[in-house]
Amino acid sequence: MSTSDTDPRLGVQVVHRRYVSRSDVRYAGDLVNGAYALAGFGDAVTELAIRTDGDEGLLAGYRAVEFHAPIRAGDVVEFSATVTRVRTRSRTVALVCSVLCRAEPDRGVTAARPLDPAVVAVTAEATVVVPPPS
Template identity: 40%
Template sequence: MEKSMIRLRMSSADAHYGGNLVDGAKILQLFGDVATELLIKNDGDEGLFKAYSEIEFIAPVFAGDYLEITGEITKIGKTSRGMSFEARKVIVPRVDISESAADFLEESILVCKAVGTCVVPMSSQRKG
């Protein structure tokens, strides 16, 4: 099955709450970006995100954290594509040391996982 990954830094613009806490909706937006890439790779079309059947927020995300977002297609139906997603923190800022200090984590931290379904209409499928 198809897999995709993106890695990016959460900026101060992504912080929505006090203490530079990033809104969980930002993580779901990133899952949507990975889903779009998966559908393009699998079907040649962006498709549509239909629903999440599971979402679990596990650890907080802050401005300055680097996240690795992964997703994979787990089930292929006639028009539906089952997918699973994970967001992992891989780098954390160390402002206690200096404004520019950061640590690459030896073991990433799972911050969110989800399961969802996307749809690609038959008329839009160009691959497979």
């Protein structure tokens, strides 16, 4: 059963930002693994569930995970989670991980620059399950 299209939870968004450190690197070229983005999505979805339903909920699954660009050490990434569907006990959430800043090691050890526009690195959709209304 779906709730009304006017549900106030529709369109609610949470944004998290994170610096990608060297300790996050798993592969040559200073690349992190795909699970890095999924962990960031999980944190954003948890906050979103708290804000919309007063409970952390349970992440039931991801769909349509797509990797568009690499995430590297020295990046500043942003994870956004937006409620796109509200059902009685579940929420569908659109997820985007964007790279906002990127290290430039060729210019110097600590050199970096903001990206304009940001680069979309990963997109996905998630389902979070929340307790029944009381």
